Amino acid sequence: MKVVDLLERRRQNWQELERYCDQLQGASSAPKLPPASMSRFGALYRAACADLALAHAYQLPQNTVQYLHRLVGRAHNQLYRSRRFEFKKWGDMLLYDVPQRVFNDRCVQLMFVVFWGLFILAAWLAYSKAAWPDFAEQVISPEQISAMEENFKSPIDGSQRSGDDNTVMASFYLDHNSSIGLQCFAWGLLVVPGMLVSMYNAIFLGACFGYMARPEVFDGPGGNFFHFVTAHGPFELTAIVLSAGSGLRLGLSWMMPGDLTRYDNLRKTGREMMPVMGAALVMFFMAALIEGFLSPSAAWYSVKATVAIVSSGLLAFYFLVLGFPRRLL
Amino acid sequence: MALRQQPLDSIIQVVTPENIAFEYRLAGPFRRLPALLIDFALMAVIQTILGIVFVLSFGFVSMGLAIALGTVTGFFIKWFYGGFFETFLNGQTPGKMACGLRVLTDRGQPIDGLQAVLRNILRTADLFLGVVGLAVMTMNRRYQRLGDLVCGTIVVVEDRQWLTGVAKLDDPRCIQLAAYLPPNFVVGRTLAKALATYVERRRFFSVPRRREVAKYLAEPLLEKFGLPGDTSYDLLLCALYYRTFIADRSQDERLLAEAQAVYAQANPLAHLMQPNQPYPNQPNFNPQYPYGPPAPGPAAPPPLPQEQMAGAGSFGQGR
Numbered sequence: 178m179k180v181v182d183l184l185e186r187r188r189q190n191w192q193e194l195e196r197y198c199d200q201l202q203g204a205s206s207a208p209k210l211p212p213a214s215m216s217r218f219g220a221l222y223r224a225a226c227a228d229l230a231l232a233h234a235y236q237l238p239q240n241t242v243q244y245l246h247r248l249v250g251r252a253h254n255q256l257y258r259s260r261r262f263e264f265k266k267w268g269d270m271l272l273y274d275v276p277q278r279v280f281n282d283r284c285v286q287l288m289f290v291v292f293w294g295l296f297i298l299a300a301w302l303a304y305s306k307a308a309w310p311d312f313a314e315q316v317i318s319p320e321q322i323s324a325m326e327e328n329f330k331s332p333i334d335g336s337q338r339s340g341d342d343n344t345v346m347a348s349f350y351l352d353h354n355s356s357i358g359l360q361c362f363a364w365g366l367l368v369v370p371g372m373l374v375s376m377y378n379a380i381f382l383g384a385c386f387g388y389m390a391r392p393e394v395f396d397g398p399g400g401n402f403f404h405f406v407t408a409h410g411p412f413e414l415t416a417i418v419l420s421a422g423s424g425l426r427l428g429l430s431w432m433m434p435g436d437l438t439r440y441d442n443l444r445k446t447g448r449e450m451m452p453v454m455g456a457a458l459v460m461f462f463m464a465a466l467i468e469g470f471l472s473p474s475a476a477w478y479s480v481k482a483t484v485a486i487v488s489s490g491l492l493a494f495y496f497l498v499l500g501f502p503r504r505l506l
Numbered sequence: 507m508a509l510r511q512q513p514l515d516s517i518i519q520v521v522t523p524e525n526i527a528f529e530y531r532l533a534g535p536f537r538r539l540p541a542l543l544i545d546f547a548l549m550a551v552i553q554t555i556l557g558i559v560f561v562l563s564f565g566f567v568s569m570g571l572a573i574a575l576g577t578v579t580g581f582f583i584k585w586f587y588g589g590f591f592e593t594f595l596n597g598q599t600p601g602k603m604a605c606g607l608r609v610l611t612d613r614g615q616p617i618d619g620l621q622a623v624l625r626n627i628l629r630t631a632d633l634f635l636g637v638v639g640l641a642v643m644t645m646n647r648r649y650q651r652l653g654d655l656v657c658g659t660i661v662v663v664e665d666r667q668w669l670t671g672v673a674k675l676d677d678p679r680c681i682q683l684a685a686y687l688p689p690n691f692v693v694g695r696t697l698a699k700a701l702a703t704y705v706e707r708r709r710f711f712s713v714p715r716r717r718e719v720a721k722y723l724a725e726p727l728l729e730k731f732g733l734p735g736d737t738s739y740d741l742l743l744c745a746l747y748y749r750t751f752i753a754d755r756s757q758d759e760r761l762l763a764e765a766q767a768v769y770a771q772a773n774p775l776a777h778l779m780q781p782n783q784p785y786p787n788q789p790n791f792n793p794q795y796p797y798g799p800p801a802p803g804p805a806a807p808p809p810l811p812q813e814q815m816a817g818a819g820s821f822g823q824g825r
Binding site: 179180181184195222223226227229230233236238239240243244245246247248249250251253254255257258259260261262263339340341342343344345347348349351352355356359360362363364366367370427431440443444446447448451454 | 520522524525526528529530568569570571573574575576577578580581584585592593594596597608610614615616617618619620622623624627628629630631634638652655656657658662664665666667668672673693695698699702703706750751752753754
């Protein structure tokens with residue numbers, strides 16, 4: 178059979194398949210074709226695949242082969258569609274996979290040690306006036322110090338904030354802190370920028386805490402500062418450590434691939450670390466809600482301290498109890 | 507069959523569950539950049555519109571709520587726009603859709619939600635200093651940026667191509683010439699491919715260029731067929747193409763009549779201008795579009811302009 182006749186016979190099928198592709202292309206979520214058309218689409222796709230496979234035997238001209246490659250590609254993409262989020266699995270992932278993974282993850286542990294080590298070191302340097310007298314002024318610029326003192330000048334009694342302000346600030350914290358976390362995670366892939374950002378954050382926060390704890394500051398703005406940060410601190414600082422740690426794990430996965438190739442190890446680690454980042458995001462959201470609504474409110478300090486203790490307890494339960502290796506039980 | 511190595515080409519092969527290997531063209535950085543810019547513009551537009559909507563609706567109740575909603579949606583648009591669309595639009599964002607791109611896994615499968623979200627979050631790392639992603643793209647074969655490497659995804663071009671079918675031969679002479687080809691000559695696979703490639707592209711070439719390209723294949727063939735050495739090379743390949751792809755000997759007469767009718771319709775005055783001189787020897791004579799009808803009857807292939815004969819080339823032609 179000559180190619181012309183063959184093309185004439187197949188042309189109709191191919192064009193019909195193209196029309197189905199066009200219809201399906203617009204369909205966003207559930208394909209809209211009736212069942213009969215769907216099965217017809219499948220049959221046409223298989224026929225086009227067969228034509229492509231036999232293109233050599235049929236001696237189809239190059240242009241037609243190119244056309245068939247494109248057509249089969251388009252139809253393939255409409256037939257095999259992206260899998261959605263598996264919401265049912267999210268609970269499992271967050272409550273089982275993530276704590277198990279974090280408990281054993283050396284990178285998160287390392288980041289925990291680095292972050293808190295630098296934090297405590299910076300806090301002590303900023304607090305003590307003997308070891309490094311103007312450490313606080315060097316890390317936090319004098320303008321920032323005076324701005325901070327200005328912010329926390331009056332006691333936290335909810336008088337300066339309306340409900341509107343609280344909502345705005347909660348959303349601002351959510352946006353700002355989660356973005357920092359996601360950035361730490363993404364930059365962790367490049368290792369050096371991720372480490373630098375996390376270490377800078379640790380030193381800066383530590384210096385703030387240390388400066389505010391100085392006896393002469395603590396009586397005024399310092400006390401108000403601690404009053405403000407107590408409630409949301411545990412969630413926020415844990416989340417920052419978690420996102421930086423999982424980012425570091427991503428970065429080290431291509432630096433030290435172990436038995437796998439760099440590319441394979443990177444893909445495997447990316448799949449594993451995304452849920453950890455998701456858990457960090459959940460913590461950022463909770464911290465933002467507490468920071469927006471509870472921290473600036475007039476609630477007693479004991480209430481805020483209780484919230485801090487309860488959230489620390491929850492985190493400990495999450496990482497230590499849920500994360501304890503099952504095989505050791 | 508082993509996969510061909512195509513180091514200079516941006517084509518990857520995908521083997522489907524139907525056990526067919528088909529080809530995708532990868533999208534390089536300069537195809538992906540416009541899609542990214544469109545997406546950025548769209549993100550800004552969506553955010554602005556939503557902001558106005560929130561202010562106009564919730565703003566009357568509480569302006570704080572409106573601003574808060576705007577900030578939160580801004581956060582989600584900033585980080586999850588790409589992930590959302592690539593999950594629900596089957597690997598495309600609106601920008602990619604406009605540019606005909608699609609994200610797939612490196613095995614040609616559709617991506618899942620996790621890959622879509624992760625590769626878009628990691629764009630931050632790719633945009634670090636503005637060049638990290640570009641540098642990484644140049645260092646691997648599949649133009650993957652960092653986010654693509656972590657998720658194991660690629661971006662392919664999904665353009666549609668029009669079905670062209672076989673090339674139209676509008677010169678009746680090649681049907682005539684085809685009658686003189688030996689009937690027992692079998693066109694092999696590689697020769698058929700070369701013929702198709704040449705004839706489909708020849709209309710983009712000038713006449714001297716056609717002769718130059720066709721020479722290497724046509725010279726040995728002329729010798730083999732025992733045709734006069736001054737036959738037009740271009741015409742010979744067209745005739746062979748016609749014999750291979752279009753028609754058998756039995757259909758020649760019908761097709762020749764059709765072709766002549768079409769030709770006469772296209773040039774109604776042709777036979778008046780040159781009644782008995784089929785191939786005028788004008789200096790700028792174009793063998794593909796001559797000014798007269800072909801010589802009727804079973805005459806030998808018309809004498810065509812002399813062509814410079816080079817040494818007989820060799821060609822691989824499996825009989």
